[in-house]
Amino acid sequence: MALDRETVAQVAQLARLRLDETESAAVTDRLNEILGMVDELQQAEVADVEPMAHPLELAQPLRADEVTESDRRDDVMGLAPAEEGGCYLVPRVVE
Amino acid sequence: MKLHEQSLASLKAGLEQGDFSSRQLTQHFLERIRSLDPRLNSFITVTADAALAAADAADAARARGEAGPLCGLPLAHKDIFCTRGVRTSCGSRMLDNFTSPYDATVVARMAAAGAVMLGKTNMDEFAMGSSNETSYYGPVRNPWDQDRVPGGSSGGSAAAVAAGLAPAATGTDTGGSIRQPAALNGITGLKPTYGRVSRLGMVAFASSLDQAGPMARSAADCALLLEAMAGHDPGDSTSVDRPVDDCQTGLDRSLEGLTVGLPEEFFPQNLDPRIAEVTREAVRELEKQGARVVDISLPTMKYSVPAYYVIAPAEASSNLARFDGVRYGYRCEHPENLTDLYERSRSGGFGDEVQRRILVGTWALSHGYYDAYYLRAQRVRRLIRDDFARAFEKVDVIMGPTTPETAFPLGAKSGDPVNMYMADVFTIAVNLAGLPALSMPAGQLDGLPAGVQVIGNYFDEARILNVAHRYQQATDWHRRSPDTGGEA
Numbered sequence: 001m002a003l004d005r006e007t008v009a010q011v012a013q014l015a016r017l018r019l020d021e022t023e024s025a026a027v028t029d030r031l032n033e034i035l036g037m038v039d040e041l042q043q044a045e046v047a048d049v050e051p052m053a054h055p056l057e058l059a060q061p062l063r064a065d066e067v068t069e070s071d072r073r074d075d076v077m078g079l080a081p082a083e084e085g086g087c088y089l090v091p092r093v094v095e
Numbered sequence: 096m097k098l099h100e101q102s103l104a105s106l107k108a109g110l111e112q113g114d115f116s117s118r119q120l121t122q123h124f125l126e127r128i129r130s131l132d133p134r135l136n137s138f139i140t141v142t143a144d145a146a147l148a149a150a151d152a153a154d155a156a157r158a159r160g161e162a163g164p165l166c167g168l169p170l171a172h173k174d175i176f177c178t179r180g181v182r183t184s185c186g187s188r189m190l191d192n193f194t195s196p197y198d199a200t201v202v203a204r205m206a207a208a209g210a211v212m213l214g215k216t217n218m219d220e221f222a223m224g225s226s227n228e229t230s231y232y233g234p235v236r237n238p239w240d241q242d243r244v245p246g247g248s249s250g251g252s253a254a255a256v257a258a259g260l261a262p263a264a265t266g267t268d269t270g271g272s273i274r275q276p277a278a279l280n281g282i283t284g285l286k287p288t289y290g291r292v293s294r295l296g297m298v299a300f301a302s303s304l305d306q307a308g309p310m311a312r313s314a315a316d317c318a319l320l321l322e323a324m325a326g327h328d329p330g331d332s333t334s335v336d337r338p339v340d341d342c343q344t345g346l347d348r349s350l351e352g353l354t355v356g357l358p359e360e361f362f363p364q365n366l367d368p369r370i371a372e373v374t375r376e377a378v379r380e381l382e383k384q385g386a387r388v389v390d391i392s393l394p395t396m397k398y399s400v401p402a403y404y405v406i407a408p409a410e411a412s413s414n415l416a417r418f419d420g421v422r423y424g425y426r427c428e429h430p431e432n433l434t435d436l437y438e439r440s441r442s443g444g445f446g447d448e449v450q451r452r453i454l455v456g457t458w459a460l461s462h463g464y465y466d467a468y469y470l471r472a473q474r475v476r477r478l479i480r481d482d483f484a485r486a487f488e489k490v491d492v493i494m495g496p497t498t499p500e501t502a503f504p505l506g507a508k509s510g511d512p513v514n515m516y517m518a519d520v521f522t523i524a525v526n527l528a529g530l531p532a533l534s535m536p537a538g539q540l541d542g543l544p545a546g547v548q549v550i551g552n553y554f555d556e557a558r559i560l561n562v563a564h565r566y567q568q569a570t571d572w573h574r575r576s577p578d579t580g581g582e583a
Contacts, residue, residue, distance in 0.1 A: 007458075008454065012454060015441075015457040016416075016419075017445075017453060017454065018439055019442070027450075027451070027454070030512055031451065034451070034455055037401055038401045038405055041401045041405070041468070041472060041475055046471060046474035046475060049475075049478060050474070051470050051473035051476075053473060054303050054333075055529020056289060056333070056529060056553075058290070058333060061332055061336075072197075076422075079194070080421070080422055081420065081421070081425075081426035088421050090430075091431065091432045091435070
């Protein structure tokens, strides 16, 4: 499996990363080296093997539906790069 | 013996006997950091004032007869653990301006046990790397040879302990990030069973693989630290609700009757024969103490690196989607619109290796490749786990080299990701299976430390610590320190 620059650009767009023209060729080369190594997986015999998502067979724990956290709004909003009146500021999205 | 060459156990005894106070001990390590770390770069943030205040509080607690198990002992936290009021950068420009509003469970537990935090250690960006060269804060230097890497991603923690800047440190291990730097710096590092230590407040890389653990000068010190770190945390849904075993009482247990498995896959044709010999020599020491050695095979281990480089980037691409330039972290200047804000904040905040892994992961999860790559890697993951399960029907522990080579020169692999990934060829399978494993120093090649790995069955940390401790009682590799200059 080899990626071309166009596919890499599409993937970058999905991942919300900006690759500039000068980087794109080098990034594509490195990704193809990685995928070349990853392609060894195609030799593994995996018919009838269940995918394993997690090392331990755990059930999702449940707890009582009670408030367990205190109000930390000011602490958390204080981390925002741009904030006004308790709201996060972003460029206009609705015209 | 100099304070910075002593084990935690010995420092703890010194504090108990009143030979020195926690303030004196803390000042000693802060002074070492001040004089040596400008060159080593093992810390991102040093919290000197808070450390001295915590030391005074520990001394006061001891005077009141309220000393916890780590009372007054200084240690360093990898900068992946959230620390309230202290920058938590994860080695990234993305979080260079991030001050955590809360403590990770590991940090809170160790503080409650009386530990004194000296600062936050350098690391590969978002724990993605095997050399510490992907850190936004520059590479850490290996104290055994400052032109070489300390390994990664917990390279700052490993170098700080080896150089005597901290008696112990925390690390995290997603594919070898505790064990590989422990091996390259001549210290002992333990990756516990997946789920043994809480991940709450530990910046997520690959959530089904990430696990925190101790890095110190001996297995006995790791046992002391593990007991303080481990345990169920309702705040982490993958934290296992099961009591923490007593790891310290059994450290001296005889190895008579222990069965050690040596997998042929840990000794490939192209392995440096001197590395193989370090492991065989360590195993011979255990045989002298009554252990029995059997040859075993883990035939699907050969797929562990490719499976990991699908699963870990896939999980990372999802975890790192939270960094959007809106709520916290780096934000680009003058965004034109929301897409521009996302893309330039992310590409400006993340370094090259992190972006590569996000791209690989996004691709592996995308339509058309999900079955052929992501699901296939998860099927292979089960095969690898099953190989270990079969082996543990016959053996108590599995041993092999931690790394295929000793510390390599700075820059030697930084332009060649696939070559860099092979630095973890012996450690990754353990993370895929979720097993506990420890690396201990067991030799030196050309003046550089070499490590041996001891892998245990699920929740068998006490056993692998026992094996490593018995080995360390009979040998002195773990007592060797690099020459850091002639000061106190």
